[in-house]
Each structure stands twice: as structure tokens, then as C-alpha cells.
Amino acid sequence: MISKWSSVALSAALAVVSATHDIPSTVNNSVFSNFTSVGKDNWVPAISVVDELAPGYDGFTTVWQDAFIGSAGQSPDTNNWNIITGYLGVNSEWEVYQSGWENLQLSGGSTLQIVPVIMNGQWTSGRIESAYTFTPQDGSLTRAEAKIRFGSAPAANKQGIWPAFWIMGDSLRHGTGWPGNGEIDVMERVNAEAAGHGTLHCDVYPGGICDEPNGKGAAVSLYDEDWHVWRVEWDRRTDNWADEVLTWYLDGNAFHSIAGWQVGPDVWADIAASPLYFLLNVAVGGNWVSCFPAL
Numbered sequence: 205m206i207s208k209w210s211s212v213a214l215s216a217a218l219a220v221v222s223a224t225h226d227i228p229s230t231v232n233n234s235v236f237s238n239f240t241s242v243g244k245d246n247w248v249p250a251i252s253v254v255d256e257l258a259p260g261y262d263g264f265t266t267v268w269q270d271a272f273i274g275s276a277g278q279s280p281d282t283n284n285w286n287i288i289t290g291y292l293g294v295n296s297e298w299e300v301y302q303s304g305w306e307n308l309q310l311s312g313g314s315t316l317q318i319v320p321v322i323m324n325g326q327w328t329s330g331r332i333e334s335a336y337t338f339t340p341q342d343g344s345l346t347r348a349e350a351k352i353r354f355g356s357a358p359a360a361n362k363q364g365i366w367p368a369f370w371i372m373g374d375s376l377r378h379g380t381g382w383p384g385n386g387e388i389d390v391m392e393r394v395n396a397e398a399a400g401h402g403t404l405h406c407d408v409y410p411g412g413i414c415d416e417p418n419g420k421g422a423a424v425s426l427y428d429e430d431w432h433v434w435r436v437e438w439d440r441r442t443d444n445w446a447d448e449v450l451t452w453y454l455d456g457n458a459f460h461s462i463a464g465w466q467v468g469p470d471v472w473a474d475i476a477a478s479p480l481y482f483l484l485n486v487a488v489g490g491n492w493v494s495c496f497p498a499l
Contacts, residue, residue: 264347268336276312277305280332288331288485297366298489299329308332318486319355320365331485337374339479340438348482349435349453352391356429362396366487369434374479383409383416386474390452391434394493399423400434402452402460406471413467417491420467422452422460438476445472 260266270284279287287303299320302308308330309317320329340346350369355362370392373385387405403421407413414420426432435453442448446465451458464472487493 271314272310272316273314274310278310280316284335285332286335288333295490297487299327299487301331302328320486320488327488329486329488334482337479337481340440340476342440344440346438347435349433351431351433353431354429359396364489364493366394366490366493368392368485370483371480372483373474374481388436388475390436398427400426404462406467413471420462424454424459
């Protein structure tokens with residue numbers, strides 16, 4: 205038997221943008237990645253497909269984006285994305301990541317669809333990681349954002365489902381262990397709860413500056429399944445690293461922030477002055493989810 209559940213929908217804008225202090229017209233270090241996706245109910249596409257490029261912002265320049273333009277059923281561009289496959293064995297999760305259209309595909313309407321599927325008792329899902337990296341620039345404001353919507357299936361069908369939009373320190377790809385590389389969870393949501401979460405993971409496991417595995421996080425209310433913009437901003441427009449700030453936003457409203465002085469110079473360098481890359485995935489099960497997915 206095959207069952208398919210509505211999952212995460214990501215649309216329109218992941219942006220990293222940099223603005224020079226007091227001279228916004230000279231901004232030239234932006235990163236913009238459009239993440240678009242539409243959830244499905246039993247493989248019936250949602251009707252609200254967003255077809256748009258990354259939005260423009262005064263004082264910012266778009267230097268990289270992926271609007272996920274392509275034919276329905278096509279894979280995301282592998283020049284931009286590493287498609288992760290296999291069972292990763294992390295967080296006691298259940299899913300096996302696959303590259304097939306059942307779990308990961310363009311919609312044909314500038315959207316990327318990530319859908320967890322269960323077949324004969326085995327969950328599969330999709331995960332992509334950007335080949336592109338960016339480094340928030342000293343003296344600049346840097347922004348990363350994604351416009352996200354979750355599938356419209358009933359909450360009972362989303363128990364145990366864990367979508368995320370996050371950012372990793374690229375040093376993980378070069379021998380540094382987690383969480384020493386730094387992880388910024390821009391958005392996570394579990395069990396279709398009426399909240400999203402933004403979290404920083406850092407330093408050492410267990411314990412450490414970020415109290416791993418908990419991390420330094422905050423929740424924000426989320427009462428509907430409409431499109432919402434999730435953003436983080438690095439404000440490095442100061443002469444002192446300790447006063448620089450990383451802030452999380454939902455629809456332009458700040459709900460969490462961490463300053464350099466709260467984590468120390470080494471961790472701050474990992475998350476604010478080193479190469480970073482983007483991830484999008486939908487996990488199934490896991491330690492944090494703490495409930496069983498519907499079968």
C-alpha cells in the first residue's frame with residue numbers, strides 16, 4: 205500500500221543580502237535563493253502555486269537565486285543543489301532520502317515539492333543542500349529568507365512530520381564535526397503544531413555554549429497554512445564583533461536574536477564570518493518529534 209501525505213511548501217525567496225554600513229547604495233554582496241514549493245494532498249497539487257522570482261529590496265543586490273523553473277516532475281538543478289540520498293541515521297528519524305519525483309520534484313510553476321511517502325511500511329522523503337556557499341560580509345547586513353507553506357492535509361496526517369529550512373557551516377564538509385561547524389535553523393515545525401522554531405546549534409555536544417542538543421532557540425506562533433516568509437539577518441555593521449547580531453524573523457517580525465557576545469568569538473566566527481550553505485528537507489519521526497507518524 206502507498207500513502208502520501210501533504211508536507212512542506214517553499215516558495216519565492218531565500219535571500220542573503222549584504223548592505224554596507226551607512227552606504228546602502230554600494231551593496232554588492234547578496235545571496236538570493238528562491239525556494240518554491242506546493243504541498244499536496246494525496247498527490248492532488250494545492251491550487252495556490254506561487255510563480256515569482258526573489259523579491260527585490262532597497263539597498264540590496266540579488267547575486268544568486270534558484271526560482272525552481274522547470275517542467276513538472278523534473279528534479280531541482282543539480283548545478284545548484286546536492287540531492288541527498290540514503291538513510292542518514294540522525295535524530296532517530298525514520299525516513300530514507302530519495303531523489304525520485306515521488307519525493308522531490310519541480311511543479312512546473314516555479315515551485316519545488318518535497319513530499320514524504322510511505323510504501324510498505326518504509327518512509328521516504330527529500331532533502332537538498334546547496335552547492336553554493338556564502339559568507340556574511342564584515343560591515344554589512346546580510347539576509348537569508350524563504351517563503352514557505354505547509355501542505356493542507358489535516359493535522360492528524362502530519363503527526364511525526366518535520367520540515368525544515370536551515371543553514372550549515374560549510375566546515376562540516378571539510379572535516380569539522382557537528383555542532384562545531386555551526387547550524388542555523390531558520391524554520392522548523394513538528395507535528396503540525398501552531399508554532400515555528402528558530403534555533404542556533406554550536407560549539408560542542410553535549411552541553412557547551414549552545415546547551416546541545418537543545419540549542420539556543422525560540423518559538424513563534426503560526427496559526428495557518430498560508431505562505432509565510434522566514435528570514436535570518438546577520439547585522440555586522442559595527443566595529444565590534446561582540447555587538448554584531450543574528451536575528452530571526454517571521455513575515456518581517458523579529459522573534460529571536462543572538463549577539464556575538466552571547467556565544468563568544470570562535471562560535472560567532474563559525475556562524476557569521478565563515479562560508480555557509482542552505483538545506484531544505486522534510487524529516488519523518490525523530491527525537492524532537494516525539495510522536496509516531498500516521499501510517
